[in-house]
Amino acid sequence: MGKVLVLNASYEPLNVTNWQRAIVLVLKGKAEQLEHNGKFVYPEFPLPTVIRLRYYVRVPYKEIPLTxxxxxxxxxxxxxxxxxxxxxxxxxxxxxxxxxxxxxxxxxxxxxxxxxxxxGNRTPQEAKMLLKHPPRRPHSSLYFEVRKYLKSGTHPEWHKYAIGIDF
The missing domain is CATH 1.10.30.50 (DNA Binding (I), subunit A)
Structure with missing residues (x-):
C-alpha cells in the first residue's frame, strides 16, 4: 500500500515507515494524520501518507559521511x-x-x-561552465531516502514537507 512520511512535532521529516505502523500511531493518539492519498483502510479511515507526531522527539545529529x-x-x-x-x-x-x-x-x-x-585546473567561472545545482551538504540522514520517493513521484504530497531536498 505504501510508505508514510513521519514528521516530528516541529514538521521536520523524521522517518519513513510502513502504513501499518503509521495507522497504529494515529489510532493510539501518538500522531495525527496530515495527508492521505484517497485510499481507505476502513470506510471512514483514509490511508495516511504523512503523519505528524504529537510530541517532539529529540534526534541526535548524525553526519552523513563524505564518500x-x-x-x-x-x-x-x-x-x-x-x-x-x-x-x-x-x-x-x-x-x-x-x-x-x-x-x-x-x-x-x-x-x-x-x-x-x-x-581542467580552473574554477567553473574561469572555464565558463555553470553548475546545474550548487553543491551542499545533505541536511539529514533521511535526505537520501526521502529524495528517492520524491524523485519517483509516488508521493507528491511529501513535497511541502521535504524542505531543502532537491531532486
Missing amino acids: RRNIFYRDAHTCQYCNYTGDELTLDHVIPRSRGGGDTWENLVTACVRCNVKK
Whole structure:
C-alpha cells in the first residue's frame, strides 16, 4: 500500500515507515494524520501518507559521511555541468585542490569525463561552465531516502514537507 512520511512535532521529516505502523500511531493518539492519498483502510479511515507526531522527539545529529558513493547519489548520478547520465562519471573539485580546494560536500560534484577535462585546473567561472545545482551538504540522514520517493513521484504530497531536498 505504501510508505508514510513521519514528521516530528516541529514538521521536520523524521522517518519513513510502513502504513501499518503509521495507522497504529494515529489510532493510539501518538500522531495525527496530515495527508492521505484517497485510499481507505476502513470506510471512514483514509490511508495516511504523512503523519505528524504529537510530541517532539529529540534526534541526535548524525553526519552523513563524505564518500564517493554519497556524492554520486546526492547529484543523482548526473554531470553537474552538462546533465549527462551514464557510466563515464567522475568527481570534480569545484575549486581545484591545487588552488586550496578541499574534499568537502561544498567543493565536490559529479562530472562526466569530458566536462572534467574541459574544466581542467580552473574554477567553473574561469572555464565558463555553470553548475546545474550548487553543491551542499545533505541536511539529514533521511535526505537520501526521502529524495528517492520524491524523485519517483509516488508521493507528491511529501513535497511541502521535504524542505531543502532537491531532486
